[in-house]
Every structure is written in C-alpha cells, then in structure tokens.
Amino acid sequence: MSATPIVIAVICILLIVYRLYGTFMAVKVLKIKEDRETPAHKFADGKDYVPTNKWVSFGHHFAAIAAAGPLVGPVLAAQFGYLPGLLWLLIGAVIGGAVHDMVVLFASMRQDGQSLSEVAKKELGPVAGFCAGLAMLFIITITMAGLSMVVLHALEHNPWGTFAVFSTIPIAMGVGIYLRKGGNLALASVVGFLLILAAIGFGPQLTDTFIGTWFDLSSRQLAIALPIYAFFAAALPVWLLLAPRDYLSSFMKIGVFFALIVGVFIINPDIRFPAFTKFVNGGGPIIAGPVWPFISITIACGAISGFHAFVGSGTTPKMINRWSDIKPVAFGAMLVECLVAVMALIAATSLEVGDYFAINSTPEVFATLGMSTVYLDELSREIGLDLAGRTGGAVSLAVGMTFIFRAIPWFREIAGFFFQFVILFEAVFILTAIDAGTRVARYLIQDFFGEFYKPLKRVDWIPGAIFASALGTFFWGYLLFSGDIGSIWALFGVSNQLMASIGLIIGTTIILKIADKKVYALTTFIPLVYLLVTVTFADIWMVANVYANPASAGFSILNTILSFTMGILAIVITISAVRKWIELLNSPRWEKVKKSA
Numbered sequence: 001m002s003a004t005p006i007v008i009a010v011i012c013i014l015l016i017v018y019r020l021y022g023t024f025m026a027v028k029v030l031k032i033k034e035d036r037e038t039p040a041h042k043f044a045d046g047k048d049y050v051p052t053n054k055w056v057s058f059g060h061h062f063a064a065i066a067a068a069g070p071l072v073g074p075v076l077a078a079q080f081g082y083l084p085g086l087l088w089l090l091i092g093a094v095i096g097g098a099v100h101d102m103v104v105l106f107a108s109m110r111q112d113g114q115s116l117s118e119v120a121k122k123e124l125g126p127v128a129g130f131c132a133g134l135a136m137l138f139i140i141t142i143t144m145a146g147l148s149m150v151v152l153h154a155l156e157h158n159p160w161g162t163f164a165v166f167s168t169i170p171i172a173m174g175v176g177i178y179l180r181k182g183g184n185l186a187l188a189s190v191v192g193f194l195l196i197l198a199a200i201g202f203g204p205q206l207t208d209t210f211i212g213t214w215f216d217l218s219s220r221q222l223a224i225a226l227p228i229y230a231f232f233a234a235a236l237p238v239w240l241l242l243a244p245r246d247y248l249s250s251f252m253k254i255g256v257f258f259a260l261i262v263g264v265f266i267i268n269p270d271i272r273f274p275a276f277t278k279f280v281n282g283g284g285p286i287i288a289g290p291v292w293p294f295i296s297i298t299i300a301c302g303a304i305s306g307f308h309a310f311v312g313s314g315t316t317p318k319m320i321n322r323w324s325d326i327k328p329v330a331f332g333a334m335l336v337e338c339l340v341a342v343m344a345l346i347a348a349t350s351l352e353v354g355d356y357f358a359i360n361s362t363p364e365v366f367a368t369l370g371m372s373t374v375y376l377d378e379l380s381r382e383i384g385l386d387l388a389g390r391t392g393g394a395v396s397l398a399v400g401m402t403f404i405f406r407a408i409p410w411f412r413e414i415a416g417f418f419f420q421f422v423i424l425f426e427a428v429f430i431l432t433a434i435d436a437g438t439r440v441a442r443y444l445i446q447d448f449f450g451e452f453y454k455p456l457k458r459v460d461w462i463p464g465a466i467f468a469s470a471l472g473t474f475f476w477g478y479l480l481f482s483g484d485i486g487s488i489w490a491l492f493g494v495s496n497q498l499m500a501s502i503g504l505i506i507g508t509t510i511i512l513k514i515a516d517k518k519v520y521a522l523t524t525f526i527p528l529v530y531l532l533v534t535v536t537f538a539d540i541w542m543v544a545n546v547y548a549n550p551a552s553a554g555f556s557i558l559n560t561i562l563s564f565t566m567g568i569l570a571i572v573i574t575i576s577a578v579r580k581w582i583e584l585l586n587s588p589r590w591e592k593v594k595k596s597a
Contacts, residue, residue, distance in 0.1 A: 001082075001271045003264050003346045010090065010342050011261075014335045017094050022331040025099060029511060029520045030106050032327070038320050039113035047237045049113065052319040053185075054328065059247040060319065062333040064311040064436040065101070070302035070341035071426055072150050072393035073493075075348040075400075077298040078356065079284045080291045082349040083275040086342065088295050092303025093338035096527035100500055101308045101330040103507030103524060108313035109320060110510070115443050116313040116503065120573070123509045128576035132502055133448045135569040136310070138562060139495040140441045143307050144434060144476035146492025148226050151427045152219040152480075154394040158385065159215040161420050163206055165427045166215065167199035172245035180239055192248045200421050220481070226434065227477030233431075234438040234469045238315060245432060252425040257343050260401060264346065267407045273349035273356075285361040285369060286391075287490065288554075289541055293534040297493035302341025304527065306499020307437070308334070314440035347400030355379070359396040363389050379403065382415040398422035441472035479558075490542055491559055497535045498570055504528035505577045512584040532574065539563050 026032045043049040052060070077085040104116065111119050117136050121129020155162045175192045179185065206212040217225065233241055282290040287298055301307065312330060320329065348356060354371040361369070366389075373388075379399055380387045387399060402419050405411045411418070445468035450457030456464045479488065507524040515521065543563050546554040 002268055003271055003350065004268050006086065006271075006342070006346065007261055007264050010339060013090060013094070014339060017098070018332060018335050021094070022098065022102075022327050022335075025102055025331065025523065026324075026327045029515055029523055030103065030326075031514060031516075032106070032323050034323050036323075038323060039109055039317055040319055040321060043112065043318075047239075048315075049318045050239060050243075051321045052243070054321060054325045056185075056243065056247055057316065057319045057321065057325060058329050058333055060243050061311060061316045061329050062336060063245075063247070063432045064315065065305070065308045065333060065433075066301065066337040066340055070337045071344050071397055073299040073301060074341045074345035075393040075397045076286050076360070077295055078273060078345060078348040079277065079286045079360075080280050080295060081276040082271050082273045082345060084280070084291050084295045085299055085345050088299055089303050089338055089341050089345070092296065092299070092527075093334060096304035096500070096504075096531070097302075097308070097338065098331045098334040099523050099527065100304055100503050100507065101312055101334045102326060103510065104309045104312040104503045105317055105320070105326055105330040107506050107510050108317040109323070109326070113317035114313070115440070115447050116309050116506065117444060117447055119313060120502065120506055123506055123513075124573070124576050124580050128573050131569045131572045131576075133444065135502065135566060135573070136444050136499065137441070137448060138566055138569075139306065139499045140310055140437055140444060141472070141475040142479065142488075142492050142495045142562065143310075143499075144230070144437050144441070144472075145479035146488050146496075147430050147433050147437070148223075148476070148480045149488050150392045150394050151226075151430050152222050152392065154390065154392065154398075154423050155217065155222055155427060156219045156390075157216055158420075158423070159206060159212040160204055161423045161427070162215040162217060163202075163212070164196075164200045164420060164424045165431065168196060168245060168248070168424075168428050168431075169241065171195045171199070172241055172248060175248065176240045176244035179244065188244075189248070192244070193252070196248065196252070196424075200417065200424060204416075223477070223481040226480065227473040229431070230434045230438040231469050231473045233435045234442055234473075238319075238439075241435065243319075245428065245435070252428065256401075256422065256425055257340050260343050260347065260404070263405055264343075267404060269346075269350045269404045269407070271346065271349045272352055274353075277353075285357060285365045288546060288552075289490070289538070293538040293541075294490070294493075296531075296534045297490065297497060297538045299341065300493055300496045300500075302338050302344075304497070304500050304531070306496045306501070306503060307433070309499055309503040310440040311436055312503075314443060315436055344397055347397055347404060349400075350404050351375075351396070351400050355399075356396060358388050359399060360391055360393065361389070362391065375403065379406075379415075382406070382412055383419045384416045385419070394423065394426045397426065438469065438472055441476075442468040445471055490538075490546070490554075491562065494535055494539050494542065494563065495566055497531050497538075498566055501528055501531045501535060501570065502573060504531065505573060509577060509580055509584070512581060518585065532570070535570070536567070539567050 040049050040051040074085050107119050117133030120132035175188045178188050280291040287294050352374040354373045355376045357371055358366050358373045358376050398419050401422050402415050446456045446464055455461055504524045508521050511521045543560055546552045547556050547559040
C-alpha cells in the first residue's frame with residue numbers, strides 16, 4: 001500500500017477540523033474573548049510570567065508536548081499493524097486531544113496560570129484537588145521516566161549523537177541571551193539552526209578522540225546524567241534555555257517532518273506492514289497486551305495525552321499574550337502533533353517487518369519470533385552503528401526515515417549524518433519535555449507540600465525551588481535507572497491517560513459553568529468516558545499479567561503499588577466530579593439561560 005494517499009487524507013482532515021471544530025470550541029463552547037488581561041501580563045515578572053509572541057509560544061508549547069510520545073508511541077504500536085494506530089491517531093486527536101489541550105489551557109489561564117491541581121481544588125473542591133495533586137505527582141514522575149527511557153539506547157555508546165545533543169544547550173542559551181537583549185528573532189533562528197547543523201557535522205570528527213570518550217556513555221551513565229541535567233535546567237529562567245531551545249527544536253521537528261512529507265510524495269514509499277499483525281490479540285515482543293486497550297495506551301501524544309495538561313497548566317499559560325492565542329497554541333499544536341505521529345507511523349511501517357522487530361526486540365526475543373531480517377545489516381553498515389536490539393522506538397524511527405530516503409541514489413552517502421540528525425531532534429525534544437516536565441513537577445511539589453509549609457508555595461523562593469527540583473528529579477531518576485522500556489512505557493501510558501481524564505473532568509466542569517447549552521459538555525464528556533474505561537481495563541490487565549506476576553519480566557512491586565494508587569485516586573476524583581456535575585446541571589443558571597435564549 002502506498003503512503004501518499006494516507007498523508008493527503010490526514011492533512012485535509014486536520015485542516016478542516018482546525019478551521020471548523022477549533023473555531024466552534026473557541027467561540028461557542030469556551031466563549032473566548034479579549035475582555036481581561038492574560039496571566040502573563042497580569043503577573044509579568046520576567047522569569048515565569050512572560051508575555052510571549054504567539055508563534056514563539058506555539059513553538060514552546062508544541063516542542064514541550066511533542067516530545068517522545070508522537071515519535072515513539074506510534075512506532076511501538078506498529079507491532080499491531082498500521083491500521084489500529086492510524087485510526088486511533090485521527091479519532092483520538094480530533095475528538096479528544098485537541099479539545100483536551102484547549103480546555104486545560106483555558107482553565108489554567110482562568111485561574112491565573114495555576115497548576116491543574118489548584119484548578120481542580122477550586123473547580124471540584126478540596127478533596128478532589130488534593131487527590132489530583134497527588135495523582136499528578138505520581139504521573140509526572142512516571143512520565144519523565146518513560147520519556148527519558150526512549151533515548152537511552154539511542155545515545156548509548158553513540159558519542160556522535162551525544163555530542164550533538166549536548167551542543168544544543170550552549171547554542172540555545174546563546175540564542176536566549178541574544179533575544180533577551182532585544183536581538184532579531186529571524187537572525188537568531190537562522191544562526192541557531194546553522195550552529196546545530198554544524199554540531200552534527202563536527203560529531204564524527206570526535207568519535208575516536210579523547211574528547212569523544214567523554215560522550216561515549218553507557219545506558220546506566222545516561223540514566224544518571226539525565227536527571228542531573230534536569231535538576232539544573234529546571235532552575236533556570238524560561239527565557240534562558242527552555243523557550244529558545246523549544247523554539248529552535250520546533251524548527252527541527254517541523255522541518256524534518258515537512259521533508260519527510262515531501263519525501264513521501266516524491267518517493268511514494270510502500271507500507272510494508274500488514275493492516276493487522278498476529279499480535280493484535282496480545283503476546284507481542286514490545287507490548288504484551290492486546291490491541292485494545294493498549295493501542296490507546298501506547299499511543300498517547302499524537303492522539304490524546306495527559307502530559308499536555310502539565311504543560312498547558314504549567315509553563316504555557318504563563319506565556320500566552322492574548323486569549324485568542326489559545327486556539328493556535330493549544331488546539332493547533334495538538335493537530336500538528338497528530339500529523340507528526342502519523343508520519344512516525346509511516347516511517348516505522350515502511351520498514352520490513354523482520355527489520356522492525358529485530359531493532360525493537362532483544363536478540364534473544366527476536367530469535368523466538370521466527371522472522372528474518374532483510375535490509376538491517378546493510379543499513380547498519382551505511383549508518384555506521386549496530387542497529388539490532390536498540391529498543392525504545394527512537395532508533396527504529398530514525399532507521400525508518402533513513403530507509404525511505406535511501407531510495408534516492410546519492411542519499412546513501414549521507415545516511416549516517418541523516419540518522420544522527422533524526423536521533424538529535426528526537427533527543428532534543430525529549431530534553432525539552434524533561435525541562436518543562438521537571439519544572440512542572442517543581443510547581444506541583446511546591447503547591448502540594450506548600451499546604452504543610454507555606455513558604456514552599458512561593459515559586460520565587462530559591463530554597464524551595466531547589467528542594468522541589470531535587471525531589472522531583474530523584475523520583476523519576478530512580479524509575480529510569482531501574483526500569484525497562486516494556487514496563488515503563490506501559491505504566492507511562494496508563495498514568496498519562498489517567499492525567500488526560502483529570503483534564504477532561506475539569507474541562508467538563510468548566511463548560512457546565514460557562515456554556516450556553518448543556519450539550520456542549522459532551523465535547524469533553526465523550527472522550528472522558530472512553531479514556532476512563534480504557535485506563536481501568538489496561539491498569540487491571542497490567543497488574544494481573546505483568547506487575548504482580550512473578551513469572552513476568554516486568555514484575556515490580558513498586559509498579560503494582562503505583563498502578564493501584566492511581567486507580568484509587570481516579571475513583572475519588574471521578575466521584576467528586578459527578579457530584580459537582582449534578583449540582584451544576586440543577587443550577588438555576590440554566591433557567592436564566594433558557595429565558596435569555
């Protein structure tokens with residue numbers, strides 16, 4: 001099957017959805033108006049609350065939400081075939097993801113850019129707010145570990161890639177300082193991007209040198225280095241590292257996938273995967289469970305993702321310049337992320353089935369599948385890296401993109417450079433998510449523990465910021481150091497969709513408070529019901545078959561406790577929400593609405 005018709009259909013659907021459904025959500029459901037200051041103007045402090053250009057805000061938000069999820073989730077879900085992932089991406093993004101992101105950002109801005117736990121407390125009551133805060137602490141910890149897990153095998157003993165990723169830190173800081181002093185945005189963008197390309201080009205020269213050994217790290221060393229990096233990055237002002245690297249990396253991601261879209265049209269690659277594989281009923285080497293509910297757990301970012309709620313109630317609401325920016329920044333970025341995820345799925349499924357499973361399985365597991373590789377040895381020679389057994393999804397995505405472009409005769413000469421470039425932009429987006437996620441974790445910890453020690457509530461209190469950053473990075477760093485992609489990604493998926501459920505619960509509550517028609521609440525209620533059923537089933541399945549099963553490779557008492565705790569918190573929050581909805585549905589406000597209609 002050709003990939004070109006799929007890309008054309010997806011682009012057309014997403015453009016129509018943005019124009020029609022996005023406008024409906026902004027004008028009719030949320031009734032967005034420019035009738036008051038945004039939190040960025042109201043509390044402008046030059047550090048956390050900073051009014052920001054719409055497209056820079058879009059770049060930050062897109063880079064922060066589109067981390068590893070839309071790149072890796074569809075790649076891992078290709079285990080089930082190309083059709084389940086494609087259908088879930090489109091349906092999930094249109095009905096759930098774009099709506100979720102928009103209402104969460106709107107809800108946070110209504111409460112002066114506060115975290116979702118604080119919003120939950122004000123909208124649903126103190127019990128739900130406490131449970132939401134505790135759930136968010138669990139979820140952000142698991143999310144950071146899940147995202148970080150993706151790059152471990154991609155950068156493991158890969159000094160070229162590690163050097164290129166490291167180089168983005170001083171480059172982004174230089175751009176941030178230049179823009180802070182009033183520099184030209186276009187010039188900073190061009191120079192920053194060219195410096196990143198130069199870092200990739202210089203990487204091979206370091207591979208066999210003394211300096212190269214500094215960047216030749218094992219997965220264990222990387223698992224320690226990433227949390228340490230995140231601790232320092234989360235303490236820096238957003239304008240110094242977070243925002244400029246988000247902005248530059250957005251160019252990288254959009255540029256690479258625009259090139260991939262153009263490449264698909266020119267090369268017109270075949271989808272070599274079947275619509276459904278033999279693993280749809282479970283037993284796969286990557287995801288152990290059946291296609292449902294695990295297609296909606298494995299693919300979160302790109303369809304609907306609770307991690308977006310952290311960004312939409314963390315850094316982004318403190319940057320929005322105008323209320324009307326909510327539609328392009330939240331709704332628009334989610335649809336672009338969906339397209340990115342579809343392209344990642346195409347890249348993965350353009351590989352030969354045997355090559356795909358050889359990359360995403362350990363050699364021991366692959367030997368039991370009864371498959372053989374086709375182009376893998378040839379690709380390993382061209383790229384200059386042994387590709388077999390590099391699990392996690394990042395490598396198979398980069399290989400899939402390289403495989404598509406190698407149809408161009410001269411491209412094989414630069415296959416290694418292109419592969420490392422793809423690894424770089426995957427890693428940079430993951431680091432961006434780690435930056436934003438750790439900062440959000442800091443806010444959550446300060447909000448949560450600030451109930452017991454009031455000074456912690458102040459985000460500008462340096463000792464509190466250091467304590468919260470250290471605690472957050474320790475938690476997810478421990479999971480990263482002790483886990484594996486199979487168990488961590490499934491736990492991340494369940495917790496991530498639970499977070500999305502909390503966001504939709506709050507969205508439903510706010511819509512019932514402000515909307516002119518009760519039926520508008522269905523925009524959030526329908527995806528909420530689906531997610532709650534999906535998360536509950538997946539959580540029970542993983543505990544019964546993996547986490548609490550001593551015979552399973554993913555056996556983990558800690559993961560069992562985390563899964564059980566999150567399930568209890570979800571039940572408490574849902575009960576609180578239902579009580580609030582009944583109260584709102586019986587409110588005298590609806591009589592006034594009827595009379596004024």
